[in-house]
């Protein structure tokens with residue numbers, strides 16, 4: 001496969017950006033279906049794993065470094081499944097855009113004299129822009 005042209009990369013970048021606009025709400029965190037032990041002492045769920053309660057949907061997310069867990073209804077779990085999937089798709093698209101940007105930058109710098117000079121550390125005047 002030949003190397004992509006700048007026009008190819010621009011088209012790819014636009015296509016990825018367009019896909020991002022079609023993504024709905026997102027969430028991070030983990031959804032799991034679990035059987036739990038209850039709070040009442042003497043309940044058989046504490047001694048017999050087969051008599052634990054549930055299954056329940058649990059949603060876990062880190063907030064300020066602390067893991068927080070919520071119990072969800074199955075309707076809520078369906079929503080979270082979609083939102084978590086959207087979040088994963090968004091991160092995947094952003095990673096692809098970064099990769100396309102890296103390729104495009106290399107291509108732009110390779111074909112620009114000014115870029116080549118700026119890439120040379122000795123010619124590099126200390127001017128900082130952006131982060």
Ligand SMILES: [Zn+2]
Nearest residue numbers: 037038043045
């Ligand atoms: Zn119990």
